[in-house]
Amino acid sequence: MSASVGVEKANGDIIRGRALLDTCATVHFITEEFSQRLNLPVRPCNITISAINGIDTRSNGSVEVLFYLIHSQFSKKLSFLTVPKIADTVPNEHFPRSSIRIPAKLKLADPQFHIPRSVDMLIGSGATLSLFSIGQINLSRNGCDLYLQKTQLGWVVVGGVSSHNGKKIAICKLTELSKQIEKFCLLEENSAKHSGLSEDSECEGHYVQNTTRDTTGKYIVRLPFRTRVKMLSKSQVIALRRFYALQGKLNANEALKKEYSRVMRGWISSDHMTPLETEWENGYYMPHHAVFKDTSAITQLRVVFDASAKLNTGVSLNDILMTVTFGVSVAPFLAIRTVQQLADDEGDDLKIGAKTLKHDFYVDDLSTGANSVGELLQIRNKTTDILNRGGMTIRQW
Known part of the structure; x- marks a missing residue:
């Protein structure tokens, strides 16, 4: 899975970079060459990175990188370890894009995913999974497992097909699962002790106490400071x-x-x-x-x-700001929580719309369905009505 993102340099300029989304890596990586282009401050470190077959490499620095989605206002800041090289060109050979049917209106995270190119960054498993959205298209057929997966960076291509010469090249990363689970549990335990899982409830309490509605029905929220x-x-x-x-x-x-x-x-x-x-x-x-x-x-x-x-x-x-369920920035939490509040406030009059808000929204995306066109039109109308009461307008269906 690859994505084309805008990355902020030290002077505020935005340059284009290419990132791999990796569901196995436990940390994030950036090439030394790309880090130098960003001209961001590098914190010295000395970390050994283990890979397949006992092969190790070493990172001597870490850098905080802010990157933006090319399709929307989404942005995320992560800490990356610098390494000389992340991977050879990805894919390793030209992908037969013409052999698969990608819906024309889908916004791909990497429109040139099929062309072998270098990789500037690798985003590890935790952040990668947090970027996933509701939406998947199965393009698999005989001889290949291929999917389109929706993410906050756009749609990504997952899987592969046989190469032109009939050979398959396998790329994998092995890890000892028991050790990873042990590390994960230790991390979760320390995190809970440090923040006390009460911060999520504190944030909820802050929202309930400080959120109001104006005369137009719009919600006024306050940032939950620590x-x-x-x-x-x-x-x-x-x-x-x-x-x-x-x-x-x-x-x-x-x-x-x-x-x-x-x-x-x-x-x-x-x-x-x-x-x-x-x-x-x-x-x-x-x-x-x-x-x-x-x-x-x-x-x-x-x-x-x-x-x-x-x-x-x-x-x-x-x-x-508090570390709430949906990430470091509280904006997604406030948006999702307000949609839930709208469903509670207006649910008595618009039960169908309220049910849709409660169960079928993912941040600002709605994925729903019905057994007939009539039912679907009713869902559309009632959902539109309840959102209008909160000053929220659906952009398109």
Whole structure:
């Protein structure tokens, strides 16, 4: 499984990289060459990495990398170990793409998955599984096991087919399962002792106590900060430095600057954003930048905010928010929890819509079905109605 992602350099620029999604690796890897291109600070380390047949390699550094999805506003920050090389070209030979039927409207995480190319990063099992979404298409046939799997990075191709010369090349990684389970249990035990599994319940309690609805039916949520961590301060310098770099890029592209300004003005007019009358010393100034995709039929320009931007103290906004079920950033939790709350609040009037929200949504994707067209139309109408009551509009069916 491979994905093409946008990776943020030290100066805020975005460059394209290629990542493998690996369900076996227990850590994440990045090539030394790609790490140098990013110009990010590397923390020294000395870690032995074991592979098949007792072959070992060594990592001498780790680096935190923020990468973005080419199709949406999704972003994720992970810590990678640097290694000289991750793999030979993947796939090892040209994949016969024309021999399989990929639905035309699917957004592939790596549109050039079939062309042998180098790999810049490898994303390990935990993060890979967290990226999986509901949705799978079976393309298997005689002689091959092949699937399309939906992820937050887009659809990925899983499996393979026989090579042109009839030979099959096997690539695998072996590990002693008992040791991995032992390590996993130890990690879970230490994690539970450190955070006390109560933080999930604390986050739920925070949501219940601090969430309100306005007169239009929309929900107003608050970020669940950890009470034991001080608020961020002195973040303005870093945010301004990133903004000046962004300003230079926008000034060099009048069309991009005009569109970026239009988005910002739209947020101000809809009260999603309020200009400050005076500067605040406390709080958190969040850096942002533009990601432009001219092939998108819906939103070509996205304004991406970076809540993982570190201060000189090494702390970011994401670092001081609770670690909730759905990852480091609380945005997915707040979105999912609000959809669940909408189902609770409006369920008495719209039982079918509420049931759909409770059972058939995965973040912002709906996957449902019925035994007749009539039932399906009813689900569509009632789901649309209940979402409208919360100020949420389904973009497409």
